[in-house]
Amino acid sequence: MEAATLNSPQFTTLHGPLRSRRSLLKLHSNSISFNSPAKFSVRASATGGGDSAVTLLDYGAGNVQSIRNAIRYLGLDIKDVQTPEDILNAKRLIFPGVGAFAAMMDVLNRNGMAEALHTYIEKDRPFLGICLGLQLLFESSEENGPVKGLGVIPGVVGRFDSSNGCRVPHIGWNSLKVNKDSVILDDVANSHVYFVHSYRAVPSEENEEWISSTCNYGIDFISSIRRGNVHAVQFHPEKSGDVGLSILRKFLLPNSSITKKPLEGKATKLAKRVIACLDVRTNDNGDLVVTKGDQYDVREQTKDNEVRNLGKPVELAGQYYIDGADEVSFLNITGFRDFPLGDLPMLQILRYTSENVFVPLTVGGGIRDFTDANGRYYSSLEVASEYFRSGADKISIGSDAVYAAEEYLKTGIKTGKSSLEQISRVYGNQAVVVSIDPRRQYLTSPYEVGFKSVKVSNLGPNGEEYAWYQCTVNGGREGRPIGAYELAKAVEELGAGEILLNCIDCDGQGQGFDIDLIKLISDAVSIPVIASSGAGKAEHFSEVFSETNASAALAAGIFHRKEVPIQSVKDHLLKKGIEVRI
Structure with missing residues (x-):
């Protein structure tokens, strides 16, 4: 695995001559106009900074623009993590982990952020991990490994087995089985949410108290965890339409006066x-x-x-x-x-x-x-x-x-x-x-x-x-x-x-x-x-x-x-x- 860092060329936005080069195409404003057609139209009012800021740990791989857009869509500001201290001082922290487990842990360890994350989570601070942001909480992953994780939750992250007829990666809209009071999932039982991953955390007696929902894809795997203020989901709420926006709103605006009809559906398995x-x-x-x-x-x-x-x-x-x-x-x-x-x-x-x-x-x-x-x-x-x-x-x-x-x-x-x-x-x-x-x-x-x-x-x-x-x-x-x-x-x-x-x-x-x-x-x-x-x-x-x-x-x-x-x-x-x- 090629090591990735926050300063690696593949994780930096291109600039310089590229950005100053004018396109040969005409880009008329009405060619890309958009009249806010999203179905989830309820927004919270942002006041700019202060309590409206969400701290985002973007370690530099993949598409995190969508989670940024979802946060702003809900009316909140974003503060990016620059140092380990930014993690420790966060009021609400979202870690949208994407990419490969080993590369992610390498970046976190090298920048001193792994220890800060562990401390933040141990103190029961408001945390939402997404995809790899869930997997890193476990002891280790088999992906290009074993690779040691944060070790907050007992268990190992392993690869799906395609020999049972399941397609790997697991890509698409699958159902959630909510096991207990999950807080952020309470309104979305039996709904489809969007998954895209090849590795999963397996439920066990050792991690049972953490599990708030499971999903079945050949086997049952952990689709979300919750203990106190610490949450993490294997799926991508920022890519799960109304259901996902509802989940994010419950985490980001727990005391919001906005009420919304529960989005309970009839999902039972992976959808076409x-x-x-x-x-x-x-x-x-x-x-x-x-x-x-x-x-x-x-x-x-x-x-x-x-x-x-x-x-x-x-x-x-x-x-x-x-x-x-x-x-x-x-x-x-x-x-x-x-x-x-x-x-x-x-x-x-x-x-x-x-x-x-x-x-x-x-x-x-x-x-x-x-x-x-x-x-x-x-x-x-x-x-x-x-x-x-x-x-x-x-x-x-x-x-x-x-x-x-x-x-x-x-x-x-x-x-x-x-x-x-x-x-x-x-x-x-x-x-x-x-x-x-x-x-x-x-x-x-x-x-x-x-x-x-x-x-x-x-x-x-x-x-x-x-x-x-x-x-x-x-x-x-x-x-x-x-x-x-x-x-x-x-x-x-x-x-x-x-x-x-x-x-x-x-x-x-x-x-x-x-x-x-x-x-x-x-x-x-x-x-x-x-x-x-x-x-x-x-x-x-x-x-x-x-x-x-x-x-x-x-x-x-x-x-x-x-x-x-x-x-x-x-x-x-x-x-x-x-x-x-x-």
């Missing part, structure tokens, strides 16, 4: 996710718009051949949050391939969206190593870091992952230098999505090529019964000598935490997902698979969830054009007995 995808690029006037392709062609078939304009990115993302999207995914196709970090408008879209959208955000497009016009080299880790710091929870890698997989399959050696390996090593594989864009290549015999093929449900144009799926790069414009099956297996080994599985043949056709392809890949890997391309009606979602092991399904055009509302998809899935977040 419905994801809204926004392809973002410039139109011919230079404005950022959401567009949609037809087999990856985003231009209208008219005399003017204009780029399809289906709305403004931030406004659409906000509306999808209101409509119940479980995640929002941005695909940046706006042409900054030679200078990804020059795409300041895309970074601003993330920042504005994350201020009011409290579900996970994924961004893809142009995340790779590059050298700018001045000869300054930027690693893919630096590029990804800027997107994380701007509000992304996950980044999606496409073409670069194909090249890395080809090299790995050729040599059998993990160099650690690819974008995929660099980013997953520091931020964890749960933060890395690999987007696969294959085309169907029909065969008369499964032995015609050296790649994994399938017997297709629908015959090819010349009556072919088989097909293999050739991967492409550069937006589907270039075919590569690797199949989707081989690519998926390789990127899982290289550190991908999730696969976004597209199909160029089905894109924009509205005839349904490519079930043959999705079944092939979702059966081959143990990480979650997101089905994409081809949805035209609600029934296509129940079909893909019933006939494959897909964990999520993504759509774009049908949502943008309001042909099939997100809520209609979820209502249909519920009628079919498929659990979704409501």
Whole structure:
């Protein structure tokens, strides 16, 4: 594990020439306007400083912008920890731990903050740990270890076992079983909250008195703890919509006069996710718009051949949050391939969206190593870091992952230098999505090529019964000598935490997902698979969830054009007995 520090390049916001460089795009204020569409509209009034300040321990990895936004959304100010004394003097302390356990403990120990944290918690001061902020309280973790933790709670943090059929990482909206008076969870029993992790703390007799809720994912694991004023949750309240904001409000404003109806739901297990995808690029006037392709062609078939304009990115993302999207995914196709970090408008879209959208955000497009016009080299880790710091929870890698997989399959050696390996090593594989864009290549015999093929449900144009799926790069414009099956297996080994599985043949056709392809890949890997391309009606979602092991399904055009509302998809899935977040 590469050690991370508060001053490491990957954990600093880029500045200097990068920040002074003007974007070539026109960023009109009305292109990114946002009218506060978040569903949780109750705010506390901030007075600025004093009792309204929340101390935040941001050790520098991953997306903590969302927890900052949630705190400010609730009307409170933020004081960042700079020294161990800031921890000891905090009135309310939040530790949104993200990334890898060993890197986190290394930073805390090196800066003297581990001891300060231990002292603060022992004194029963108001504390909320999130994700790794819960795990660090235990004695040790098996992640790249064993690695010693703070030792506040007896027990060891171990990895989920994928051999029982569970996808690892555990990504998505799962149910809570509240065990006792948890204070901050009292109003959200049986609700779905958002998890994204590969390691978990196991309940035992030794730590039983700490446990306030559990969650089941193959086994029961600890989803929250509470003793006195000390709380910690494995899930991400800042990414759990109304439910998560309610939890944060209970911790941050325990004496608030605001009353809110309990959000008790009917969650019983991990829900299937419905994801809204926004392809973002410039139109011919230079404005950022959401567009949609037809087999990856985003231009209208008219005399003017204009780029399809289906709305403004931030406004659409906000509306999808209101409509119940479980995640929002941005695909940046706006042409900054030679200078990804020059795409300041895309970074601003993330920042504005994350201020009011409290579900996970994924961004893809142009995340790779590059050298700018001045000869300054930027690693893919630096590029990804800027997107994380701007509000992304996950980044999606496409073409670069194909090249890395080809090299790995050729040599059998993990160099650690690819974008995929660099980013997953520091931020964890749960933060890395690999987007696969294959085309169907029909065969008369499964032995015609050296790649994994399938017997297709629908015959090819010349009556072919088989097909293999050739991967492409550069937006589907270039075919590569690797199949989707081989690519998926390789990127899982290289550190991908999730696969976004597209199909160029089905894109924009509205005839349904490519079930043959999705079944092939979702059966081959143990990480979650997101089905994409081809949805035209609600029934296509129940079909893909019933006939494959897909964990999520993504759509774009049908949502943008309001042909099939997100809520209609979820209502249909519920009628079919498929659990979704409501």
